[in-house]
Amino acid sequence: MLTLHRRLLALRRGDPALTVGGYRTVSADDAVLVYGRHHEGRRLVVALNLTSVDQPRQLAGETLLSTYLDHPPPGTLRADEGRILAVR
Secondary structure, X not given: OHHHHHHHHXXXXXXXXXXXXXXXXXXXXXXXXXXXXEEOOEEEEEEEEOOOOOEEOOOOOXXXXXXXXXXXXXXEEOOOOEEEEEEO
16 A cells, blocks of 8 residues: 555656646546546546446556556456556
């Protein structure tokens, strides 16, 4: 848990899109919230699985951080997972 918090804080400090960037909701339902952050051409997507079961989701972009602290499998947002992705 400490490692995750340290990585989240480092990412937030190092990426203005997460602090001063704009926000827009991409999609939201009872299971998954996906929103975007952007600043000066940099675009990030944050995907949050709000359930305790895996959710099928195609998420485009390079994973910068996952709450599982690994490289997630494509096509699935795992149970209780949060993921931050850089989008081109």
